[in-house]
Amino acid sequence: MEDTVEIGCGTDGVQVTDIETEKRLAAEAAAELVEAGMTVGLGTGSTVAYLLGALARRKLDITCVATSPATFDTARSLGLDVRGFTGIDHLDVTIDGADQVGPAGWLVKGGGGAHTREKIAAAAAERYVVIVSSNKLVDALAVPVPLELLAFGLDATLRALGDARLTDAPVSPDGGVLAGYFGPLGDPGELAMRLSAIPGVVEHGLFSPAMVSNILVGQGSRVHRRRPGD
Ligand code: 5RP
Numbered sequence: 001m002e003d004t005v006e007i008g009c010g011t012d013g014v015q016v017t018d019i020e021t022e023k024r025l026a027a028e029a030a031a032e033l034v035e036a037g038m039t040v041g042l043g044t045g046s047t048v049a050y051l052l053g054a055l056a057r058r059k060l061d062i063t064c065v066a067t068s069p070a071t072f073d074t075a076r077s078l079g080l081d082v083r084g085f086t087g088i089d090h091l092d093v094t095i096d097g098a099d100q101v102g103p104a105g106w107l108v109k110g111g112g113g114a115h116t117r118e119k120i121a122a123a124a125a126e127r128y129v130v131i132v133s134s135n136k137l138v139d140a141l142a143v144p145v146p147l148e149l150l151a152f153g154l155d156a157t158l159r160a161l162g163d164a165r166l167t168d169a170p171v172s173p174d175g176g177v178l179a180g181y182f183g184p185l186g187d188p189g190e191l192a193m194r195l196s197a198i199p200g201v202v203e204h205g206l207f208s209p210a211m212v213s214n215i216l217v218g219q220g221s222r223v224h225r226r227r228p229g230d
Helices: 019-031 046-058 069-077 115-123 154-161 188-196
Strands: 003-006 039-042 063-066 091-096 125-133 145-149 164-166 177-181 201-204 214-219 222-226
Touching: 019 046, 019 091, 019 125, 019 214, 019 222, 039 046, 039 115, 046 069, 046 091, 046 125, 063 069, 091 115, 115 125, 115 145, 115 201, 145 154, 145 188, 154 164, 154 177, 188 201
Parallel strands: 039 063, 039 091, 091 125, 125 214
Antiparallel strands: 003 222, 145 177, 145 201, 164 177, 214 222
16 A cells, blocks of 8 residues: 655745655655654664754654664764663664665665664664665665675685675674675575575675565655555
């Protein structure tokens, strides 16, 4: 089931189809789902940056957990009450972006190297809301699938993975080495299981549709609210 909400138009009523506008509209729609008293997981990336501003403007009494130092710093600078993810065992809602949204609702995430923390925050949330611009919707998921690997035994882990290469990025805030899987993708569920089963893989960037409550897609001047697989 899909809802469409007319969020707004550009100046003079001209439809705005700019990707940044789509990100902002999806993020602002997600911010409206947050209520006072909630604990909120904050994802990472340029779409989430719009969310942080929209949440801060609402001035709600909420407690936030950030999935990256960048999100933490920005959220705090905007006046949001953001804390470490310690002593909090459950989140009411986590809101995050994605790199790809497949037709069955599988996500590829981790373009910002934060997918391990993002998956933890998604799994801890009663409701996991994904915010994307329309260009993130794909007919079929494509590689690379981001990986976070343990440094110990790194070459053996890469060998077990097969077609995987290190990314030119600093280690994660948790000391993980970032890489990408470039092999055949096929069925995302099967690949997710295979990647998870390899010792040394801390986490991969495939997010199951079962984790996702809603996907808010900015499209032109509208936001489409979808459930995974719609
Ligand atoms: C970071 C992520 C981001 O959510 C993903 O890369 C989308 O980023 P953006 O909103 O900048 O397009 O998974 O690890």
